[in-house]
Amino acid sequence: MITLDEALAAADTVPEVVIARATERVASAEIGSARAPGEPKLLIATRSVTAREVVAVSLPFRWGGQKSSAVAEAEAQRDAAASSREVAIAVARRACRVAWMTLAASEDRLRAATELVARSERNRSAIADLFELQRASRLDAARGTSEAAMARAARVDAEQSVVAASAELRALLGLDDERLTAGEARPTPPSEGLEASWLARARAGSPDLIVAEAELRAADARVSRRAREKRPSTSLEAGADWNDPTQPGTDALLGLGITFPTHGRAELNAATAERDRANARLDLARRRVEADLTSAFAAAAAARQRFQVLDETARPAAAEAAELTRVAYDEGKLDLFRLLDAERALADVERDHADAYLAWGVAYADLERLAPQGTP
Secondary structure: OOOHHHHHHHHHHOHHHHHHHHHHHHHHHHHHHHHOOOOOEEEEEEOOOOOOEEEEEEEEEOOOOHHHHHHHHHHHHHHHHHHHHHHHHHHHHHHHHHHHHHHHHHHHHHHHHHHHHHHHHHHHHHHHHHHHOOOOOHHHHHHHHHHHHHHHHHHHHHHHHHHHHHHHHHHHHOOOOOOOOOOOOOOOOOOOOOHHHHHHHHHHHOHHHHHHHHHHHHHHHHHHHHHHHOOOEEEEEEEEEEOOOOOOOOEEEEEEEEEOOOOHHHHHHHHHHHHHHHHHHHHHHHHHHHHHHHHHHHHHHHHHHHHHHHHHHHHHHHHHHHHHHHHHHHOOOOOHHHHHHHHHHHHHHHHHHHHHHHHHHHHHHHHHHHOOOOOO
């Protein structure tokens, strides 16, 4: 058995989250690469005509903010990777919540289908006995047999839904259990509170907004780096020639190498375009977060209210109606069709009860993904 809290706690082990964490570590390692000095180059050579040897060293160095801008870009990329990891966790928690809710609802449907099979078989058997005693019509016997067969078919379908939901949750969490179960306990849908509070929390800490803002900062840092890399790159060169028969002693060399970037303007233009795209994505993320949250809030409120009506009123009333109808049927006050209709109505209410619970779970999972708990 696995509870909802256990399923949510296991979201950190979902493969997408593991990949996001690995990506964050890669981005963190890139900061060290950006801080590292330029790679020196050593040249050792000899001549075929003049018997002399040559050794030279070239050491590149960055100036005019080239190194600091590269480090700033790497740090911004690291922050963007960290934001992407938070998005992955939020998405994984939503997936775990929905998968658990699907399993719980499927088990509730199976439980209701099993109870309907038991009632239908009891009716069919009783009607068959009455038919043998010629106290029930062939129509009654046929109706009882049909209802029992339909109940068995519905139970088979419900059982396969449980198997599928269990397999989905097991694969999501990476568990080895042959078959998971959600158990008997069901978290009660809480009140959604105020929509304005959810919106404020989403605007302040929605993972989608955080990652869009981090990507914009990374794009800004890339523009700054490209602007500085338009400047020529430099290197310090030193070397010496010796054993040259045409000249006495060792000929030393000290110089400054300059490389002129011919693609600097094009790379800056590309980085600027990427920043404009990131800015547009941030604006889109703000709009989508507000629209999606409003939609999820409305869906959660509607599903909760429907669930409460079914759980507190319709479900007890349907169970009472089915029981009273059976008593009246046993006393000969009502016919078989009224009994079968009452029991089918109870089965329908049980199914709707499970569907409403799942609908609330999915909508609330969307709310939690858009505005996770713990954000301002």
